[in-house]
Amino acid sequence: GESVGLHLPTLSVQEGDNSIINCAYSNSASDYFIWYKQESGKGPQFIIDIRSNMDKRQGQRVTVLLNKTVKHLSLQIAATQPGDSAVYFCAEISGYSTLTFGKGTMLLVSP
Amino acid sequence: GAGVSQSPSNKVTEKGKDVELRCDPISGHTALYWYRQSLGQGLEFLIYFQGNSAPDKSGLPSDRFSAERTGGSVSTLTIQRTQQEDSAVYLCASSLKRNTEAFFGQGTRLTVV
Numbered sequence: 001g002e003s004v005g006l007h008l009p010t011l012s013v014q015e016g017d018n019s020i021i022n023c024a025y026s027n028s029a030s031d032y033f034i035w036y037k038q039e040s041g042k043g044p045q046f047i048i049d050i051r052s053n054m055d056k057r058q059g060q061r062v063t064v065l066l067n068k069t070v071k072h073l074s075l076q077i078a079a080t081q082p083g084d085s086a087v088y089f090c091a092e093i094s095g096y097s098t099l100t101f102g103k104g105t106m107l108l109v110s111p
Numbered sequence: 112g113a114g115v116s117q118s119p120s121n122k123v124t125e126k127g128k129d130v131e132l133r134c135d136p137i138s139g140h141t142a143l144y145w146y147r148q149s150l151g152q153g154l155e156f157l158i159y160f161q162g163n164s165a166p167d168k169s170g171l172p173s174d175r176f177s178a179e180r181t182g183g184s185v186s187t188l189t190i191q192r193t194q195q196e197d198s199a200v201y202l203c204a205s206s207l208k209r210n211t212e213a214f215f216g217q218g219t220r221l222t223v224v
Contacts, residue, residue, distance in 0.1 A: 008151065031210065034213070042217060042218075043204075043215035043216050043217045043218050044154070044204075044215045045215070046214065049212055051210075089153065089154065091213075093209065093210055097167075098144060098156055098159040098167055098170075099156070099204070099213055100156060101146075101153050101154040101156075103152075104153050
C-alpha cells in the first residue's frame with residue numbers, strides 16, 4: 001500500500017533487472033495518465049503517457065500498462081540502470097479536473 | 112527559453128512576510144499548474160489556469176495564498192503572512208492544453224524562518 005511522510009514505498013533492484021512500479025488511481029473517469037520521474041532537487045520529468053482508450057504503450061526501455069477495470073497503472077523499466085534511480089509518480093486527469101498525482105515510489109538501482 | 116522557468120530558485124523569508132514566486136511557462140501553453148511539495152512528499156495541487164477560463168483554486172490551502180496569470184503567460188503565486196509550515200518546494204508546470212503532457216520547472220524552494 002501507499003505510505004505517507006518520509007516513508008515512500010521503495011523498490012530496490014540490481015542494475016540490469018527489469019523494474020515494475022505500480023500505481024492505483026482513484027477516479028474511474030480519468031482519461032489521461034502520465035508517469036513522471038523526479039530526481040533529487042529537480043522538478044518532475046515526463047516519462048510516458050497513456051490515454052484511457054489504450055491499455056499499453058511503449059517507449060524507449062519503458063512500458064506503461066493501464067487496467068481500467070481495477071484502476072491500476074504500472075510502469076515497466078527494462079534493463080534498469082543506476083541513472084534510473086529516482087522517485088516515480090503517476091498522475092491522472094479526469095473530465096475538467098486538474099492533474100492529480102499519486103504519492104510516489106522510490107526506485108533504488110544498485111550497480 | 113525552451114522550458115518552464117521559475118524564479119527565484121531559492122527564497123528564505125521571515126515568518127509573517129509576504130513572498131511572490133514567479134513562473135514563466137513554455138510559450139503557447141494554455142494550461143498552467145502550481146503544486147507544492149514538502150520534503151519526501153508527493154505533489155499537492157494548489158491552482159490551475161486554463162486559457163481564459165476561471166482558474167481552479169480548489170487546492171489553495173488558505174486565503175493567504177493567491178495566484179494570478181497575466182496575459183495568459185507569466186504566473187505569480189503570492190503567499191501572504193508566511194508561516195513555517197509554508198516551507199516547501201513550489202513547482203509550476205505548463206501544458207499545451209489540458210489533456211497533454213505537462214512540463215515542470217525546477218521549482219522554488221521556500222524556507223520560512
